[in-house]
Structure formats: C-alpha cells, structure tokens
Amino acid sequence: MSIISKLTSSWAQADRAEKRLVIKYAVLTAALFLPLFWAFLAVRNLYPIAAWNVMMAGGDLERGRSYCMLRGETISGETIDVAAIDLTGALYSRNWTMVNATIDNQSFKLKSLHPQNEEMLRQLGGIANLPPGARIPDLLQAWGEIYNKREPESSPKRLKAIRLDMYRWESGRYSEYDKFIESWRKEL
Amino acid sequence: MRFFVHGLFLFDTVVTSYSALGSLPPTILRPTGVMKFLPWSFYDALQTHGGMLTLKTLMLVSLLLSTAGFLTRFSTKTSLLLVLFYQGLLRSFGHFNHDEMIAIYFLVVLAFTPCGDAFSIDNWLSRRDRTKPQRPAFAYAYPILLMQLLLAWAYFSSALIKLRVAGVKYLSPDNLPALAIFHSLDNLHDTAFRAAFWLPRVREYLPYFVALILIWELLFPLAVFFRRVRWWILGIGLVFHVSTLFLMNIFFPHQLLMYLIFINWDRLTGKQL
Numbered sequence A: 001m002s003i004i005s006k007l008t009s010s011w012a013q014a015d016r017a018e019k020r021l022v023i024k025y026a027v028l029t030a031a032l033f034l035p036l037f038w039a040f041l042a043v044r045n046l047y048p049i050a051a052w053n054v055m056m057a058g059g060d061l062e063r064g065r066s067y068c069m070l071r072g073e074t075i076s077g078e079t080i081d082v083a084a085i086d087l088t089g090a091l092y093s094r095n096w097t098m099v100n101a102t103i104d105n106q107s108f109k110l111k112s113l114h115p116q117n118e119e120m121l122r123q124l125g126g127i128a129n130l131p132p133g134a135r136i137p138d139l140l141q142a143w144g145e146i147y148n149k150r151e152p153e154s155s156p157k158r159l160k161a162i163r164l165d166m167y168r169w170e171s172g173r174y175s176e177y178d179k180f181i182e183s184w185r186k187e188l
Numbered sequence B: 001m002r003f004f005v006h007g008l009f010l011f012d013t014v015v016t017s018y019s020a021l022g023s024l025p026p027t028i029l030r031p032t033g034v035m036k037f038l039p040w041s042f043y044d045a046l047q048t049h050g051g052m053l054t055l056k057t058l059m060l061v062s063l064l065l066s067t068a069g070f071l072t073r074f075s076t077k078t079s080l081l082l083v084l085f086y087q088g089l090l091r092s093f094g095h096f097n098h099d100e101m102i103a104i105y106f107l108v109v110l111a112f113t114p115c116g117d118a119f120s121i122d123n124w125l126s127r128r129d130r131t132k133p134q135r136p137a138f139a140y141a142y143p144i145l146l147m148q149l150l151l152a153w154a155y156f157s158s159a160l161i162k163l164r165v166a167g168v169k170y171l172s173p174d175n176l177p178a179l180a181i182f183h184s185l186d187n188l189h190d191t192a193f194r195a196a197f198w199l200p201r202v203r204e205y206l207p208y209f210v211a212l213i214l215i216w217e218l219l220f221p222l223a224v225f226f227r228r229v230r231w232w233i234l235g236i237g238l239v240f241h242v243s244t245l246f247l248m249n250i251f252f253p254h255q256l257l258m259y260l261i262f263i264n265w266d267r268l269t270g271k272q273l
Helices: A003-012 A016-042 A095-103 A115-124 A136-149 B002-015 B018-022 B033-037 B040-046 B049-068 B072-093 B101-111 B121-125 B138-165 B167-171 B175-182 B195-219 B227-248 B253-262 B265-269
Strands: A065-074 A079-081 A159-169 A179-187
Touching: A016 B101, A016 B138, A065 A095, A065 A136, A095 A136, A136 A159, A136 A179, B002 B049, B002 B072, B002 B101, B002 B253, B018 B049, B033 B072, B040 B049, B049 B072, B072 B101, B101 B138, B101 B253, B138 B167, B138 B195, B138 B253, B167 B175, B167 B195, B175 B195, B175 B227, B195 B227, B227 B253
Parallel strands: none
Antiparallel strands: A065 A079, A065 A159, A159 A179
C-alpha cells in the first residue's frame, strides 16, 4: 500500500484524536513550506530558511576571480601549504568563504558591529580608511596557534609565520591562473 | 530515521574539534538570520575554550539521548535547538551553505512527530504499559512523506532558481569549467582534486551535461510518488554529488545521506506500518 493510499484511508476512518493529528501535521507542513516558498520567491537565504540558490549564476570565463593559498613558514625554513580544513574542520566547506568575507571586511559592514570592530573603525576614521583584510592577521594568528599546538615543541615543522597569498585568475582563458595580488603575513 | 539523523549529528559532534572553532576571533563573525538576535557579549563568551566545551557537552548529551530515543519528546527538541544554533554559528563565519539544511529540516519534522514509538529506549521502557494508545498509520507515514517532499523541494527549487536567475545562459559551454576551475584553485576547500582542469577539453559537450542535471533536478519530485523511477533518480543524485566532489571540490554528504528517507525500512525489517 502506498503512502498516499494509507493517508486517504486513514482520513476516512479518522476519529477526533486522529483529526487533531491531521491539523497538527498541517500546521507543521505550513510552518516548514511557507518560509521555504518565500525564500524561493525572494531568492534569499535567511537562516534557517533556505533558498536553494547554489551556483545559480553559473561560471563566467570573462569575470576575474580571486583566490587564496594558506601557507606556513616552518622553523626549519621551509614554506609549506597548510590545509585550512585540518585547522578548523568544524567549518567544513566554509573556510574559503570565511577568508573571502574577512578580506572584504564584511564584519565591518554589519548594522550591529562587534565593539572591537567599532573601536577600530573609530580609530581609523571610518570604513573608507580600513585596509583590505583588516582582521586577517587575527585569523592567521588563530590558525597559526592551532597548527603549532598540534606539533611537538621540538618539531621542525612548527611554524614561525603563517601567511595568506592572494592570486587572481583574470586571463579570460583556461590558462594563467595565478597572477599574484597580495599577501598577509603573521609572525607567530 | 530518528536514530539515523540524530546519530549523524552526534557523529559530527564527536569527531569535530570545537576548541579549534572556539579559537577563531569573534570579530570576523557575521551573524546570519536568527543568529543576529544574540548579543556580541554572548559570542565573546562562546568563542572561548570554556564556551565551546559547554556547547559541545550540551550537544553530546542531547544528541545521545535523542539518538537513543530516551525522553524523546524532550530530547529531540533540545537537539534541534542546539544543532540549529551550532549550524547558524558556522554559517556566521562562512556562508549559507546548504549541505546540512535538509537534515536540519528533518530534525524539525522529527521533533514534532512521534519518532520514538519504535526503535527507542522510551518504547522499550513502556512495553509493559498496555494502556498506551495506538496511533494510526498516518501518524508515522505522513512525517516520512513530508521529509521526502522537503528533499524533493531542495532539488526542484534549485533548478527553477537557476533558470530564473541565469536563464539559458546557464547552458553556456564555459559555465561548468569556469565554476569548477575556480573551486579548484585555492587550498581552502576541503579537498584539492584537479579534475576541473580537464573540463575545457570537452567544453562543447558540457551544455548537454548541465541540461541533463537541470532536468534531473526538475524531475526529482517523481521519486516521491513513483517507485519505478525512484532508484534511477536517487542513483543519478549519488553520481552527481560524487562528481561535484572531484570536479568542484564541493560535496554534500549530509544531503546525500538523507536519501535514506526513501528506503522503506518496514519492508526491509519485515514489519507492517
């Protein structure tokens, strides 16, 4: 018997308690789907209401794209690639957008600012004077400390500095992906 | 399903380092949606070793209870609230990614339906209680239908939004290779597969592939109502999500695991609903 036929036969024989259950389920369905329909129509995510707009715009070869590489400088003098997922795995698939948002100073563009960000803006005289990635050093410091905590004190793999190198793919072709833009470096 | 969905979030909580998350500075947070209602002083207290330890302990206890089905009516609701908060925190650091959203909506359904009446400690403890009222089959069948519809909506609306926003441009030969290569350039994604760089060689065939994916998304609701096509649709979904991992370094494991809602567990275990 399919789910649908089970539903219809149940309704026909429903007593008062069962009808109450039907109403409860109708409210639950509306509470879930009405916000989802709104998000769909507005094409807007408002946590926890999701519009499934994943990759809705598609890729464009002509539009340049910036990206970052996280690297560490070990005490033995090597430069190594550091995988962000190994440091803050909790963020799972969100490390790259956290970096992009921090470079773009998005935490300084909120309606309600963190008191320390408010103070920084006041000292610099407004958002126009804020350098790109004003909070990147704090993020690098946190990542560097997480990395070093996992290495023994005597390990040559411990980092003396951690940096974020930014590149841009703007060639408009499927080549020349790595034009260097800028770098943020934090001594640990 | 309760055991599975709550168990999945319990597994996530056990294997995730909350102390590393607590090391991130609250100054880079951008509270999203309902997370904006919490004051900064709360986030300052949370983004500490003690704050994260408290959150992890609460989540472990609640998810352990709800997975086992103990005090189910209460523990499924506390687990929902805690997971909702934790996932909101992650999205306040990064972006609104959709992987876990369907599983969160399943938690909502489970929190307000009798999901502890079968495979649960509550049920085992109350077996001797013969006065316990029997619920109609509808009480268990509808939540399953609702969860299937939620999953179908995710794919169906995703295709409609792409067509609304990008239109036929979405079928441009450079759409997929440009997107895939961009997601394969950095080392901030969870994986570093390089298959995307092979896509430009077959770019003239890619519009057909993208069109097929759009059609598959639009047809996904058929999996709810027609058993014959269900396994084809879910099978294509499995191939699609695995290919996005290798081509784009993007994976939706939580959403993929929610396909289990389409399995008729009663038939598998030989029980009648």
